[in-house]
Structure formats: C-alpha cells, structure tokens
Amino acid sequence: MSVDIKAFSGALTASTLSKLHAVAIGESAELPRMRVIASLPLLDANARPNLVKIAGDTNVPIRLRKVAIHSLGRLKDRPLDVIQRHALDSDVGIAAAAVKILGRVGNADSLSTLERVRSDSILKPRVAFAAALISHRFNLPGHELPSVKSATYLDLPRATLSVKARTTNAEEDATIRSTLAQHALALPTALATWDLECGKKRWALVLDKSLLSPWKPDQFATKKQYLGQLATRNHVTGTYAPGLAFLATGMGSGRLEVGMYRSSGQLIFGGEGHIEGEVFRFSMRATDLPGASATVLEGSYGPSGLDLKISSAVNRTRPALQPSLTKIS
Amino acid sequence: MALSLRNAAAKIGLSGNFSVIHDFFGCLTEPSGLSVMTQTDRVTSFRRVDMNMIRVGAEQFTFADLQEIDAAVQNTRNMYAQVSLAVGRVLHWQISNAEANGYDDIGSDDEASDLTDDWTVPNDALDIFLVLTYAGSTIGLSAVDGSCNKDAKGMDGSVVAIEGSANTTGFVLAHEAGHYLGLSHVNDGTNLMNPTVPNGGSLTSSQGSNMRDHCFVKA
Numbered sequence: 001m002s003v004d005i006k007a008f009s010g011a012l013t014a015s016t017l018s019k020l021h022a023v024a025i026g027e028s029a030e031l032p033r034m035r036v037i038a039s040l041p042l043l044d045a046n047a048r049p050n051l052v053k054i055a056g057d058t059n060v061p062i063r064l065r066k067v068a069i070h071s072l073g074r075l076k077d078r079p080l081d082v083i084q085r086h087a088l089d090s091d092v093g094i095a096a097a098a099v100k101i102l103g104r105v106g107n108a109d110s111l112s113t114l115e116r117v118r119s120d121s122i123l124k125p126r127v128a129f130a131a132a133l134i135s136h137r138f139n140l141p142g143h144e145l146p147s148v149k150s151a152t153y154l155d156l157p158r159a160t161l162s163v164k165a166r167t168t169n170a171e172e173d174a175t176i177r178s179t180l181a182q183h184a185l186a187l188p189t190a191l192a193t194w195d196l197e198c199g200k201k202r203w204a205l206v207l208d209k210s211l212l213s214p215w216k217p218d219q220f221a222t223k224k225q226y227l228g229q230l231a232t233r234n235h236v237t238g239t240y241a242p243g244l245a246f247l248a249t250g251m252g253s254g255r256l257e258v259g260m261y262r263s264s265g266q267l268i269f270g271g272e273g274h275i276e277g278e279v280f281r282f283s284m285r286a287t288d289l290p291g292a293s294a295t296v297l298e299g300s301y302g303p304s305g306l307d308l309k310i311s312s313a314v315n316r317t318r319p320a321l322q323p324s325l326t327k328i329s
Numbered sequence: 330m331a332l333s334l335r336n337a338a339a340k341i342g343l344s345g346n347f348s349v350i351h352d353f354f355g356c357l358t359e360p361s362g363l364s365v366m367t368q369t370d371r372v373t374s375f376r377r378v379d380m381n382m383i384r385v386g387a388e389q390f391t392f393a394d395l396q397e398i399d400a401a402v403q404n405t406r407n408m409y410a411q412v413s414l415a416v417g418r419v420l421h422w423q424i425s426n427a428e429a430n431g432y433d434d435i436g437s438d439d440e441a442s443d444l445t446d447d448w449t450v451p452n453d454a455l456d457i458f459l460v461l462t463y464a465g466s467t468i469g470l471s472a473v474d475g476s477c478n479k480d481a482k483g484m485d486g487s488v489v490a491i492e493g494s495a496n497t498t499g500f501v502l503a504h505e506a507g508h509y510l511g512l513s514h515v516n517d518g519t520n521l522m523n524p525t526v527p528n529g530g531s532l533t534s535s536q537g538s539n540m541r542d543h544c545f546v547k548a
Contacts, residue, residue: 032492070464241439
C-alpha cells in the first residue's frame with residue numbers, strides 16, 4: 001500500500017511540488033510527512049537541498065531523519081559527503097541508517113569514514129558488511145567477509161523444484177532497471193538480466209554486464225567482485241526490490257567463494273565456484289537461518305549462456321535459533 | 330440476550346482479573362472513546378481475528394507512537410465491523426534494536442518480507458510488524474491470503490509503517506491485514522483495498538465473506 005501523493009498533488013507542477021516540500025520540511029501537514037520525505041527523490045530532481053536539511057536537523061524526529069538519509073541515497077546526485085557525515089552521528093539510529101546506505105552507494109573514500117564509525121554492538125556488523133560491499137565493488141584489499149566455509153548450512157533438500165531462467169525482454173528489462181533505480185543501490189552502468197521463475201515466485205538475476213562481455217572467466221578466480229543482485233519481484237505491482245547482493249571472492253587456482261547476502265549482511269546462500277575452460281560453474285547452499293529452507297543453487301555461465309538449477313525442500317524448517325520475542329503487558 | 334463482558338473476555342482467552350483497557354482492548358495507552366459494550370457485542374456476535382502487534386526496534390517508539398498504534402487498532406475494528414468481523418485479542422510484542430538486525434529500518438519491500446520470515450509469534454493470531462522507518466513509496470506490505478502455518482514458505486505476516494498519522498496508520502493496518510485475510514486490490518477509490526491511502530475504508534459483503542473464511546478467523 002502507498003500514499004497517493006500524485007492524487008494529492010495532481011500534475012507535478014512547480015506549485016504542487018512546493019506543497020510537497022512544505023510537508024517535507026514540516027510547514028504543512030496535508031500528507032504524512034514521512035511518506036513525502038520518502039517519495040521526494042522519485043518526484044523531484046531538485047529534492048536534495050531539503051533532504052540534506054531534514055537529515056541534519058536535530059529538531060526533526062529521528063525516524064524522519066533516517067528516511068531522509070535513505071532518500072539521499074536514492075538521488076541520482078547523491079551527496080556522499082553528507083551521508084558519510086551522518087555515519088559518524090552520535091545517534092546510533094542515524095549512524096546505522098547512513099552506514100547501510102554507504103555500503104550500497106559509497107565509494108573507496110567512504111571506507112575511511114566507515115573505519116571511523118564508533119564500535120558499537122549494533123553498528124559493528126553493519127559497518128563490516130557495508131565496508132565489504134564497497135571493497136567487493138571496487139576490488140579493494142581488506143574488509144573481508146567471513147569465509148562462506150565457516151557458515152552453517154541446511155541439509156540437502158529432500159524434494160526439488162524446477163526453475164525457468166531466461167533473458168529478459170526489453171519491457172521487463174526496462175521495469176527492472178527503472179524500479180531498482182528507485183532504491184539506494186549503486187548498480188553497474190550496463191546490466192545483464194535474467195527472469196527466474198520457480199513455482200509462484202519470480203526473481204530477476206541482475207549481473208554486471210562488463211563482467212560477462214567480453215567473457216574472461218579467469219578474472220573471477222583472482223579478484224573480489226560484486227557480481228550483481230538477485231532482485232525480488234512484487235507479484236502485485238510487478239516492481240523489483242534489491243533482494244540479495246551477489247558477491248564473489250577469488251581464491252586462486254581457478255576457484256572462488258560465492259555468496260548471496262541480505263542488506264543486513266546475513267549470508268543466505270554460500271558456496272564455491274570454479275573455472276572449467278570457458279565455463280564458470282558454481283554451487284551454493286542455503287544457510288541455517290530462521291525461515292530458510294534447504295536449498296541448493298547450481299549454475300554455470302559460459303559461451304552458451306546461463307544455466308541454473310534450484311533444488312529446494314518444499315517446506316521450510318524453522319531452526320531452533322528462532323529469535324525470542326519479548327512479550328510486554 | 331444480555332451482553333456479558335466476562336463471556337466476551339472468555340472468548341478471547343481472558344479469565345480471572347484482567348484490565349479492560351490493556352487486556353480486553355489490547356491498548357498500550359489509555360485512549361478515550363472506547364466502548365466496552367460495542368466491543369463486547371462485536372466479540373460475542375461476530376467471527377474474529379486476533380492480532381500480534383510486534384514493535385520492531387522497540388526502544389525507538391515514543392508514547393505518541395503507542396497512541397497511534399492504539400488508534401489504528403480501533404480504526405481497524407470499526408472498518409471490519411461493517412462486514413461483521415471483530416478484531417479480538419490484541420497482544421503486544423517487541424523486538425529490540427539490537428535483535429532487529431537492521432530491520433527496524435526498512436529500505437525496501439524485500440527487507441519487509443525478510444522481517445516476517447525471520448520472526449514469528451507462535452500462536453494462531455496474525456503477526457503485524459510495526460516499523461518506524463519504511464523508505465520509498467510503500468507504506469505497508471503483506472502476503473495476500475497469507476498462510477496460517479507461520480512456518481510455511483513466503484511472507485507470513487504484515488508490515489505496517491507508523492506514519493505519524495493515526496488516520497493513515499489505521500487505514501494501512503486494516504488494508505494490510507485485509508490482504509493477509511484474503512483480499513486483493515480493487516480499483517474503487519472508496520474501498521479499503523484500493524492500493525492508496527486515503528481511501529474510503531469501505532468493504533463489500535463479498536470481501537467480508539472472504540475475510541471471515543480465512544483460517545485465522547475464529548468463531
């Protein structure tokens with residue numbers, strides 16, 4: 001469900017945009033303020049000054065400032081210096097929001113900011129994942145993720161599901177690009193996308209095209225790389241959300257570790273890949289997390305294209321490590 | 330038949346001494362304008378759905394947020410009453426900032442889905458995850474005709490953003506819970522299941538029938 005800002009504003013004229021900005025900065029209450037702040041990057045190319053102001057205004061409620069930081073990350077002209085400054089904020093909520101966005105959109109300079117973020121039980125794992133995302137995107141040393149070998153995996157699945165993988169058509173490609181562009185996500189300029197269909201679910205595998213063309217499989221065995229995203233499709237709206245980040249770490253001798261991670265840094269699928277001549281093969285298993293089901297993803301990419309197989313248990317198991325909820329009166 | 334608060338309370342699992350405000354209505358604060366007679370009548374006469382209200386990043390919620398949650402539940406009760414469906418027992422749960430693992434700060438729909446995947450209240454009530462930050466144009470997300478086996482695959486709860494507006498949050502709660510209970514979007518701008526807020530909050534008898542048939546709805 002969403003707030004119908006367009007219905008409120010009619011055509012997005014200068015006058016109506018002005019009204020939306022008045023809501024965003026708290027001078028009008030015609031619409032829920034949070035939703036307007038969250039939507040401004042999609043509605044106004046000149047949203048940046050007010051978003052910077054809201055994010056930095058200590059008189060504004062923390063949750064609105066956090067949404068403003070998310071919105072800054074969604075701008076095409078995202079102000080990394082401002083987001084970096086908020087990563088060092090004394091409020092842990094503000095810092096955590098900024099760290100999360102920096103991981104997705106930051107550059108090599110952002111790593112030095114992340115190194116200065118205070119060590120805190122809440123911030124520490126987020127900083128580690130944000131830094132790892134950047135180091136993979138730019139193939140920089142340090143900031144390693146825990147080896148996928150150290151993760152605990154679910155048993156092999158007892159049943160299998162088939163997956164249909166096909167390259168997207170132009171219309172799907174446009175939808176994937178445009179909806180992912182609405183998120184704080186630094187996607188590569190050129191993308192190669194596949195539609196994956198398994199039962200009632202659909203995803204888009206979105207990879208960095210420059211890694212595939214020209215095809216040089218040996219590069220995977222020696223570098224750290226951000227390969228792309230396994231984007232999830234909303235079956236109601238047809239839009240896509242970023243889903244899982246697909247990372248690879250070359251181990252040498254034609255081998256690499258591969259993992260798919262949530263934005264929280266949790267490893268969801270982990271495994272190994274190797275190069276066989278002109279073909280890159282990989283196999284990943286689902287980690288033992290609450291809500292996961294025993295799943296194996298196996299695939300290959302080479303001159304003949306992408307081949308993907310998914311084997312998954314029909315039912316998921318809820319592991320014993322299910323978090324305990326604290327009930328209150 | 331005379332209405333009995335005790336009988337109505339027993340229907341939602343309350344016995345012995347209980348607080349009318351906190352246990353029978355499931356309020357976190359002490360809102361004005363609650364009608365014991367109306368709620369007793371609804372719980373006694375209608376089929377009902379129970380709800381778990383789960384505050385994600387609980388330390389960040391202010392008293393005003395709690396008031397907004399209470400108002401949203403009451404708004405939902407009133408909207409569902411038009412199709413003879415009661416919101417019965419409302420239990421409150423919390424996930425701390427540290428435990429939330431970043432999901433107190435929802436950046437996209439897949440994070441909302443992950444939240445419902447990771448956490449489950451082990452009872453037969455609908456899990457409603459309340460978050461203070463939900464970036465983007467989405468204001469709430471839910472499975473459609475959600476499973477009553479909360480260990481099943483897929484999204485198994487609803488996520489609702491606390492918007493700072495009790496009226497808006499009430500619509501979102503009723504809308505997302507409506508999805509879970511089997512309703513899809515409709516084009517009618519006056520209907521609760523129109524995909525945008527504000528809408529008129531109305532429900533048709535056919536939608537009511539669908540909701541009352543959901544496996545989480547009890548006699």
